[in-house]
Amino acid sequence: MDKMKVTYEVMLGLAAEMVWDAALRKHRSEQLYDEIDKALASGDEVAFRSLTDELRLIIS
Template identity: 55%
Template sequence: MGKMNVTNDMMLSLFAEMMLDEAIRDYREKKLYNEIDQALAAGDEQSFIALTTELNTLRSQGI
């Protein structure tokens, strides 16, 4: 039974890490959308391009 507990613990740890990664990615995506909106409102083209590039990179690394 010891080996099974270690395997279960490893699986739970991996699952927790995946959930945390997803939560961080979702938070960053929402923050980027907000920053993109602010750049648009301010007419800041350079920030808009940089932020949308970062958002696209983040999305391409996702699921």
């Protein structure tokens, strides 16, 4: 039974990591969309390209 408990705890830990990772990616994506909008509004092409490159990495 102890081995099953350890396995269960490891699986719970992995599931928690997956949820945490997804939340972080979603939060950063939302930040990037806001920053991209601001870069477009101000005409900052360098920032726009940099931010969209980062967003592509997160999405893929």
